[in-house]
Amino acid sequence: MRLFDRSFWWFMLIGTGNTLLSFFIMQGMYALGWGGYWQSSAFAFALTSALSFFLNKRFAFQNHDGLLGTGLRFALVIALCYLFAYSVARPLTARLLRGLLPGPVDQAAMLVGQILFTGANYLGQRFFVFAKRAKKPTDKKG
Numbered sequence: 001m002r003l004f005d006r007s008f009w010w011f012m013l014i015g016t017g018n019t020l021l022s023f024f025i026m027q028g029m030y031a032l033g034w035g036g037y038w039q040s041s042a043f044a045f046a047l048t049s050a051l052s053f054f055l056n057k058r059f060a061f062q063n064h065d066g067l068l069g070t071g072l073r074f075a076l077v078i079a080l081c082y083l084f085a086y087s088v089a090r091p092l093t094a095r096l097l098r099g100l101l102p103g104p105v106d107q108a109a110m111l112v113g114q115i116l117f118t119g120a121n122y123l124g125q126r127f128f129v130f131a132k133r134a135k136k137p138t139d140k141k142g
Helices: 006-032 037-060 067-096 106-129
Strands: none
Touching: 006 037, 006 106, 037 067, 037 106, 067 106
C-alpha cells in the first residue's frame, strides 16, 4: 500500500480548502476579540470538520461504511489530532520564535498547529477512520 496514492491527493485538495477556510475563521475571530487561542481555533475546526468528513468520506477515501460508526471514529481522530497539534504548537512556536517576535506568538502557533494537525489527521483518517475493513463472510446455509 502506497502512502501517496489517490486518497492522499484528494485529502490534500480537500484539506487545503478546509485549512484556508478554518485559518481565516480563526484569525478573524482572534483579531476581532471573539475568542482566544483555544476558542477561535476550536470553533474553526469544529465548523470545517463537518465539511471535511463528508468530502473525505466521499471523494478521498470512497468509503461506504455507515455514517454513525464512521462519524464517531472521525470525531475521535479530529479531537485527538486537534488536542495533540494545538497543545504542541504553542510551546514549540514560542520556543522557535523566542526573541524574534514581540509579544504573544498565538497567531503563528495557530499556523504551526494547522500543519501538525494536517499530518496527524491524514494518518488517522486513512488508517483508522476510512480504512478498508474486511467484509464479514455471510452465512449461506441453505
